Amino acid sequence: MALNKPYSDIPGTTVFDADMARRGYHLNQFCMSLMKPDNRERFKAGERAYLDEWPMTEEQKQAVLARDYNRMIAAGGNIYFLAKLFATDGQSFEQAAASMTGLSRERYREMMLDGGRKPEGQTGE
Amino acid sequence: MARITAGVCTSHVPAVGAAIDMGKTGDDYWKPVFAGYEFSKQWIKEEKPDVIFLVYNDHATAMDLRLIPTFAIGCGDKFDPADEGWGPRPVPVVQGCPELAWHVAQSVIQSDFDLTIVNEMNVDHGLTVPLSLMFGQPDQWPCRVIPFAVNVVVYPPPSGQRCFNLGKAIRKAVESFDDDLKVQIWGTGGMSHQLQGSRAGLINQEFDNQFLDRLRTDAEGLALLPHLDYVRDAGSEGIELVMWLVMRGALNADARELYRFYHVPASNTALGHVIYENSM
Numbered sequence: 145m146a147l148n149k150p151y152s153d154i155p156g157t158t159v160f161d162a163d164m165a166r167r168g169y170h171l172n173q174f175c176m177s178l179m180k181p182d183n184r185e186r187f188k189a190g191e192r193a194y195l196d197e198w199p200m201t202e203e204q205k206q207a208v209l210a211r212d213y214n215r216m217i218a219a220g221g222n223i224y225f226l227a228k229l230f231a232t233d234g235q236s237f238e239q240a241a242a243s244m245t246g247l248s249r250e251r252y253r254e255m256m257l258d259g260g261r262k263p264e265g266q267t268g269e
Numbered sequence: 270m271a272r273i274t275a276g277v278c279t280s281h282v283p284a285v286g287a288a289i290d291m292g293k294t295g296d297d298y299w300k301p302v303f304a305g306y307e308f309s310k311q312w313i314k315e316e317k318p319d320v321i322f323l324v325y326n327d328h329a330t331a332m333d334l335r336l337i338p339t340f341a342i343g344c345g346d347k348f349d350p351a352d353e354g355w356g357p358r359p360v361p362v363v364q365g366c367p368e369l370a371w372h373v374a375q376s377v378i379q380s381d382f383d384l385t386i387v388n389e390m391n392v393d394h395g396l397t398v399p400l401s402l403m404f405g406q407p408d409q410w411p412c413r414v415i416p417f418a419v420n421v422v423v424y425p426p427p428s429g430q431r432c433f434n435l436g437k438a439i440r441k442a443v444e445s446f447d448d449d450l451k452v453q454i455w456g457t458g459g460m461s462h463q464l465q466g467s468r469a470g471l472i473n474q475e476f477d478n479q480f481l482d483r484l485r486t487d488a489e490g491l492a493l494l495p496h497l498d499y500v501r502d503a504g505s506e507g508i509e510l511v512m513w514l515v516m517r518g519a520l521n522a523d524a525r526e527l528y529r530f531y532h533v534p535a536s537n538t539a540l541g542h543v544i545y546e547n548s549m
Contacts, residue, residue: 150497156468157505161424169334176333179352214466223465223506224329224422231354237283238536241469252470256534260472263461263502 160222168220171208174198175225178232187232213244271369271443271450275316276516276524276545277309278456278484279399281325283353284536286398289406290359302540305530306402309544312528313403318453320366320413322373322439323396324515325457327418328353330393337423338385340435342377343392343416344370351391360397360406366413369446373415376442382435392416399457402542419515421458421508425496432511433492436518443519456516458509460531461502462538471504472539477531480510481541485526488517506538521548 151159158164165172174195177183187194195205207215208229216226223240230240242252255261285302288294294303330351332338348363374386396416404411417439420426427435436454443452460480463471480503483491492514499508517524528544 151500154468154501156466157463157500158466159424159500159505160422165334165423172329172334176329178354179330181352181356184354217465222329222422225333227328228354236287236536237464241464241537244465244469245467255470256472256537259474259533260461260539261463261468261470263471263473263476263504 158217164220164222166220168204168222168225170198170200171204171216171219171221172225174200174208175221175228178228184232211243213240217244271446271448271452272549273322273440273443273452273454273519274318274547275453276455276520276547277399277403277453277543278513278516279402279542280459280535280538280540281395281398281457282535282538282540283394283398285540286358286394286401287355289401302532302535305532305540305542308528309403309542310405312544316453317451318412319450320369320415320452322415322417322443322452322454322519323399323457324417324419324455324512325395325399326421326509326512327390328393328395329422331387331390332418332420334423337420338418339420339427340382341385341387341418342370342374343387343390343418344374345388345390348390348392348396348414348416350397351393353393358394358397360401361409363392363396363400363410363414363416366415368448369443369450369452370415372446373439373442376445377435377438380438380441382438387418390416395457399455417515419512421511426508426511428496429492429494429511429514432514433488433518436515436520439515440519454516454519456513458512459503459507460510460539460541461504461507463504464506464537466505468504470537472533473502473504473507474533474539476502476507477539477541481529481531481543484513484517484543488514488522492518516545520545523548
């Protein structure tokens, strides 16, 4: 019997469950490797070559190269692992979060200063 | 006999740590956040705990997908601040309390909670930001710390009820330790926030304030709140709040809320902070 996923209808939200953790294993472990300064340098020097050292899917690699965090999440990425990637780019959680909502950094920051996104199922702008 | 004298809960937003480390606490954006901890810093200076039992979550730092313990207790002598990709935070090394940690591990495992014992691990912002908020920027942390990591990253996290009951088991363990130690229990993380997807930026002030009220008056009922409600109402990362229930379970039902602070926003997050005094 399939496992129950009562959370699957929450909009704009991916729960990092067993299926996602399996799908994203190598993508997330690649991100973990960026915790080491030497690896960060090697990755920056040649992203594609570094990614090719990992048994990731082509879709995962393309999502990383495009820095498309929503695509990475759909491919099994988890935000705390992906944080190692945007940290390598010198970005904050705020910048990365803004990029996932489709808002500019300024507009996202304004939304947060206004009390954040309301919980009633909205996404995007 | 060791005893749990107080509980502290606070959010552990990484940007708060960065603001401290980069000397930005006086900026217009951050000033109201740090003003909310002035009382707490004074209070803890007078309280002088010997040991802090610090419940937090590792954010894919010491624990990646190779090993995913639901509950992990740090039994080592010391824990270094981790490099999370930006370089390690410039904060003191965390001194552990192995004798109490091992005692708690044995007692709590015998109370049917299957803890993972960790002797070596680095600690991330989840643990060091609360220390910075409460103690500022000392050369050494003024007390010893037992790191206690809860998995809230990979589904399913432990339920609120499980966390609340775990708090009770920790309390029993601490109180059966012979040395006369003043122990505080801290729960960290939350409050409402979502860092991922097109719903990122979610904040729910109504949920957070109800959570703070019920933590004080109806913790047993609050512990029954299911995972789905946290994710739907407090955002995918709001589930960190179950760690506050570990703190509450370790205190008496009639423990007194001494202080409460709530502020929106701190980066992506609704920041909450409480201090409870345990009744003796």
